[in-house]
Each structure stands twice: as structure tokens, then as C-alpha cells.
Amino acid sequence: MLPCFSLAGHCFPVADFICNYLVRLHVGAFPAAILSHDLLLTMFTPCANSKLKHKRDKKQTETQCWEEEEQENHGNKILEDPSLKGGLIKKTKLQECDESMGPEEDGTTMMGLAGIPVAPCYRGSKGGIYFVLQNASLVAAYVGKRYQILNPDEHANFLRRKNKNPYDYRPDIVHEALLQIMGSRLCMAGRVHGVFIKTDEGILIRVEPNTQIPKTLGSFCNMMAELLQKFSIKSKGNRGKLLRLIENPVTQHLPVNSRKIGLSVSSPKAVQINDYVAAANHDENLVFVVGAMAHGKIDAEYVDDLISVSALPLSAGTCLRRICVALERNQKIH
Incomplete structure (x- = not known):
């Protein structure tokens, strides 16, 4: 009132x-x-x-x-625990991510080299794959006014004047081998952990698996000539080295739990590569040693097993393609 x-x-x-x-x-x-x-x-x-x-x-x-309740409902996700009757367990999204995507279970790391297509490299329970290209021909010399990698297509007359056989200088073999490895689904899936090149002059080169190899032989030879002069080649942005010269022997750069497998047509142990890969221990690292020369044998001193995958001589590229396909089938990489 x-x-x-x-x-x-x-x-x-x-x-x-x-x-x-x-x-x-x-x-x-x-x-x-x-x-x-x-x-x-x-x-x-x-x-x-x-x-x-x-x-x-x-x-x-x-x-x-009401605002606090909305924030709490937005930040937290309520999960039902089937082991508890009618119980609710609140877990934040960060905790859920840590538990479901922990480094021990997923084990995925990204190798960040700027300007290069990078594939995830899985460091889980399965062992990695390594390749060693033995006796590669990467001989550099001053021809005219440039430092070049010798090859029979461009330097045949120069080599004959030096009383050298032009067909002993074959950088195209290691070039084809690298293209087969880097272009395989095995490498794109991140299963290749390292590639090493041992030249016939004793130089040891490490190539990162995410390196983009030039498609033409001329560009590849120019890149390798620059590598031999500067001892390393960096990625765009100078965030990491894609190729670099390292110290011998190659065994000190390989993991401890690795099985080193050499391939030679003269080996008395002929195997079916699919069956051989399937019988290998998946927890150990596999190192395949393949010759990258026109003729000859690989150094079998540090090799644990020497096998032959064909009764006929195969080029390095064909041999590596068979190995990669067998590993892709065994590890179900599609």
C-alpha cells in the first residue's frame, strides 16, 4: 500500500x-x-x-x-567409466590427450626441416630401416673452370686423356638408388631412419630420409659436388643439415640392436625376400647393405648375413625396389 x-x-x-x-x-x-x-x-x-x-x-x-558452470562444462569432458556403476569421472581434455597420445604409445616425432616435405618418423616398438650404399662412384674433379662429379656422358674424353675407363665412373647408379629409397612408400611412412653412402674413395655421407633428391642426374651431380666442397648441405632456412660428411666407420652410426644384411648375387644363400623379411625380428633394426657400383662386391666384414635375392645380377635400384616392396607388404603400408 x-x-x-x-x-x-x-x-x-x-x-x-x-x-x-x-x-x-x-x-x-x-x-x-x-x-x-x-x-x-x-x-x-x-x-x-x-x-x-x-x-x-x-x-x-x-x-x-551460470558463467562459471558454462566454462566448467566447456573445459571438462565427462566420461563414463564402465568399471564403476553409475559413476562419472571428469577428465580434462589435456589429460585425455596425454593418456591416449602419450609418447610411449604413439611415439611419433616430426623432423622439422624447413622447405622439405617432412614425413612422420615412428620410433615405436618396431625397429627402423637403414640403407648403406657401398662403393658409390662420386669422384669430383676440376673440369674446365668448375668442380664437377665425373660421369661417362659428359667427361668421357677427359677421362680417356687421364687413361681412365669412363664406365668406372657411374654416379647414375647411386642417384637411381636414392630415388628408389626416397620415393618408396616405406620412406614416406617414416620407417626409413637413415641412408648412408660409402664412396669408392672412402668418403662416408649421411642422407636424411626427408631429403628431396633431384630428379635429373645433372642436378644431382651439382648437389654432390657442392657437398664435397662444403661438407654439408642445409635445408631452406638453415634449420638442419640434409646431407653431411661423417666419420668412418659406418658401424658407429648404426644402432646397437641392428641386423646388418648384405646383398650379393654371388652369395650362396639364396632367399625369397618376402619370406626373409617376414621371419626377421620386428624389434631390431634392419640394415641393408647394397652395392652402388657397376661391378664388384661389397665389403662384407661388418655384415651379419650375406644373402642373394635373385639368381641373375640386379641393378642397385631394382634390388632396393624389391626390398622396399617386401617391407611394405610385411608392415602393411599401403
């Missing part, structure tokens, strides 16, 4: 009286149009003012609680 006062026997509401009084005084701060009963009761009735303040505080509290 609105408060009233009596004047000359008549009852007048307090709000109407004050409103008319302020209008007559021409109070600009409180025009008559906005001086409602609720505003006047709020101004002159302490009880009403307290109730409005309590109502406003209650609304702010409810809004704050």
Missing part, C-alpha cells in the same frame, strides 16, 4: 504530492515524465531500496554462477 497523508480531510498519496511539488519548482534533474511511483518509493522508502538492492545482487550472483 502506498504511503499517504491527510490534508483538510482528504487523503493524498505521497508520491503524487512530491511529483507535483517538483514540477512546480521546475527541477530539471527530475522531470515529471520519469518520476514514477516506483522511483519515488525507491528514493524515499528505505525498505523498498533494500529490496531492490537485494534483488539486483541475487541476479548478479545467478549470472556469475
